[in-house]
Amino acid sequence: MNKEDALTVLEKLAEPSALNLPADASIGHHADDQSFVYLLATGLALRCKYTEDGERQVCRVYRPGDLIGLEMLAVTDPSLVIETISPSMIKRIPISRIRIAQQTDQQTQAAVMSLLASEVMDGQQLKISFGTGSAMRRICRFLLWASHKDQVALPNREKLGNIIATTTETASRMIANLRRDGAISKNPVMPTIMQINRAKLCKGAGDAQQQTAA
Incomplete structure (x- = not known):
């Protein structure tokens, strides 16, 4: 079964x-809310941990079409928080309904297994895209990945720096x-x-031109 x-x-x-x-809204700690899996319908979001x-x-x-917290069916991590990057619409799927189904x-069981496998692969790809190469390559890759119809909601400089693992000052300069x-x-x-120039961002992204838009 494919992801769609x-x-x-x-x-x-x-x-x-x-x-x-x-x-920049927070959905809260999964440890405080173990009742839902979230489907991101529009916008951008991240999951993070605070030291x-x-x-x-x-x-x-x-990005839109991604599920947040499907692993909550089996495990929990009380330290993780979900935050929006841009205005977002999120649909809540009760975990109890998923378990019963x-x-x-x-078909539901097959869908869960397929999506868990997709999450592993997507997570690996994003770690490579946003965690390797120069800071400029990483930011170009993120903008391409997060864009929709050549438009992108730009995160605040602090979140952008966190996403691509660089300082706020470097993110602002880039x-x-x-x-x-x-x-x-x-x-x-x-x-x-922000409106993006796809050709220029692809050039800046280097070998990550395969990153597809949302």
């Missing part, structure tokens, strides 16, 4: 109403350089959305 078909199966179990969250000194360590970044419906080079530009209608 598997998502369709689980989305049928979601609550009828969705959560509409602003940028004792307040440093944010990003574990995973999500797994026991009574082979964004300024990309704007000066015409690789990204402001959207006149939506100030929080």
Whole structure:
């Protein structure tokens, strides 16, 4: 079962109403809320851990069509927090519904297994894309990955630095350089959305040109 078909199966179990969250909102600790798996319908989100000194360590970044917390069916990590990067719509899928469906419906069980496998592969690919190469290559790869129809919601500089494992100052400098080079530009209608020049970002991304848009 491919990812798209598997998502369709689980989305049928979601609550009828969705959560509409602003940028930089926190869904909370999974340890405090072990009742739901989240489907990101629109926007961007990340899952992270905070150290004792307040440093944010990003574990995973999500774009539309990604499930957040499917592993909650088996394990929990009380230290992980989900935060939005941009205004996002999130659908909640009760874990209890998934577990019941797994026991009574082979298609649901197949969908869960397929999505867990996809999560492992997606996580590995993102670790390579956002964690290797120069800081400029990493930021170009992220912008390409997060874009939709050549537009991208730019995270605040602190979150952007956390995602690509660089300092806030370096992230700010690279964004300024990309704007000066015409690789990204402001959207006149939506100030929080950046227009991307795909060819220039692909050149900056180097060997990660295979990164596909959301």
